[in-house]
Amino acid sequence: MNHRISFDAPGGPDVLQWVEAALPEPGPGEARIRHTGIGVNYIDVYHRSGAYPVPLPAGLGFEAAGVVEALGSGVSAVALGQRVAYVDGPRGAYAEARNLPADRLVPVPDTVSDEDAAAVIFKGLTAHMLVTRVWTPEPGASVLVHAAAGGVGLMLVRWLSAQGVRVIGVVSTPEKASAVRAAGAETALVVPRGGACDDLPAQVKALTNGRGVRVAYDSVGKDTFEASLASLAPFGLLASFGRASGALPMVDPAGLGSRGSLALQRPSIFHHIADPTDLRQAAGEVFEALAQGKIRAQIHARFPLKEAAEAHRLLESRATQGALLLIP
Numbered sequence: 001m002n003h004r005i006s007f008d009a010p011g012g013p014d015v016l017q018w019v020e021a022a023l024p025e026p027g028p029g030e031a032r033i034r035h036t037g038i039g040v041n042y043i044d045v046y047h048r049s050g051a052y053p054v055p056l057p058a059g060l061g062f063e064a065a066g067v068v069e070a071l072g073s074g075v076s077a078v079a080l081g082q083r084v085a086y087v088d089g090p091r092g093a094y095a096e097a098r099n100l101p102a103d104r105l106v107p108v109p110d111t112v113s114d115e116d117a118a119a120v121i122f123k124g125l126t127a128h129m130l131v132t133r134v135w136t137p138e139p140g141a142s143v144l145v146h147a148a149a150g151g152v153g154l155m156l157v158r159w160l161s162a163q164g165v166r167v168i169g170v171v172s173t174p175e176k177a178s179a180v181r182a183a184g185a186e187t188a189l190v191v192p193r194g195g196a197c198d199d200l201p202a203q204v205k206a207l208t209n210g211r212g213v214r215v216a217y218d219s220v221g222k223d224t225f226e227a228s229l230a231s232l233a234p235f236g237l238l239a240s241f242g243r244a245s246g247a248l249p250m251v252d253p254a255g256l257g258s259r260g261s262l263a264l265q266r267p268s269i270f271h272h273i274a275d276p277t278d279l280r281q282a283a284g285e286v287f288e289a290l291a292q293g294k295i296r297a298q299i300h301a302r303f304p305l306k307e308a309a310e311a312h313r314l315l316e317s318r319a320t321q322g323a324l325l326l327i328p
């Protein structure tokens with residue numbers, strides 16, 4: 001019998017249950033993937049906690065790698081026995097096996113392990129969106145990256161730095177600051193947990209000859225939004241792509257103008273890879289960046305799939321550097 005993680009009501013990690021789940025034969029256009037590694041992402045926390053409400057009962061998870069073990073009719077995109085990875089809905093990656101539309105699966109190169117594929121496909125594609133679609137990196141430009149030692153954060157810092165961008169990372173501990181500098185950031189500023197970001201814009205201006213940064217990559221949301229805006233140079237861009245600390249405030253577009261002709265974008269990976277051709281192209285570029293060392297699969301810890309709740313506790317504790325994996 002197949003097992004998966006499910007929850008009946010929003011709440012803390014304790015709501016996650018290990019349940020038996022029947023798995024039908026793959027339908028037309030679908031493939032069944034037996035998972036070998038499953039990525040834990042902050043969006044899973046938003047779904048579990050109710051920050052992003054979902055119809056219940058619900059499965060969880062968007063990211064995994066594994067092996068194709070059955071095919072529905074009409075599938076030509078993947079073959080039996082092929083190693084694949086994916087980042088996509090519907091939620092349900094926290095499972096031993098599942099069926100998915102075959103055109104949402106990407107082949108994993110022989111040079112990339114299953115664990116590394118599970119650790120990079122979601123976070124790497126998010127970083128890819130940020131360094132290709134949201135802003136084209138300019139060597140010598142300064143940017144700000146919040147949660148810079150996180151799963152997406154370390155990949156983004158590495159990818160930007162590899163292209164000559166001067167990265168100012170923001171983290172909550174000196175240990176994380178070391179990790180961010182090791183990933184290529186020029187500077188890492190520490191704002192301890194519970195600390196306010198009030199001084200951050202002045203520190204950023206001091207590091208950029210009074211000008212501010214070209215882009216602020218902000219996945220923290222409520223606690224950092226105002227500091228991110230105040231850290232931008234004229235015509236700067238706030239790329240607001242997450243809300244780990246809570247929902248964003250309402251924004252008056254006129255205020256963006258008076259503060260320096262600023263731009264605000266809320267990019268989503270699900271738009272970035274909606275087209276299957278774009279998905280395969282972008283995933284190929286992520287695996288290439290991995291091969292070239294522009295990004296790394298940094299795995300902080302692995303948990304048995306059954307213990308997904310433990311992984312969520314660790315992620316929410318803000319103690320992780322890099323990715324968390326669930327192993328079926």
Ligand SMILES: NC(=O)c1ccc[n+]([C@@H]2O[C@H](COP(=O)([O-])OP(=O)(O)OC[C@H]3O[C@@H](n4cnc5c(N)ncnc54)[C@H](OP(=O)(O)O)[C@@H]3O)[C@@H](O)[C@H]2O)c1
Pocket residue numbers: 040041042043122123126147148149150151152153170171172173176219220223241242243244245246267268269270315316318319320322
């Ligand atoms: N828009 C998209 O398409 C997209 C795609 C993927 C991920 N994301 C977003 O990117 C962010 C990073 O995702 P991830 O899975 O890689 O997680 P992560 O960065 O590994 O973990 C979240 C980090 O956020 C920081 N943080 C700051 N304030 C926090 C708070 N009040 N509560 C919890 N964490 C706080 C913590 O780092 P410090 O302790 O160092 O501050 C923590 O380690 C998330 O916001 C996620 O939603 C967006």
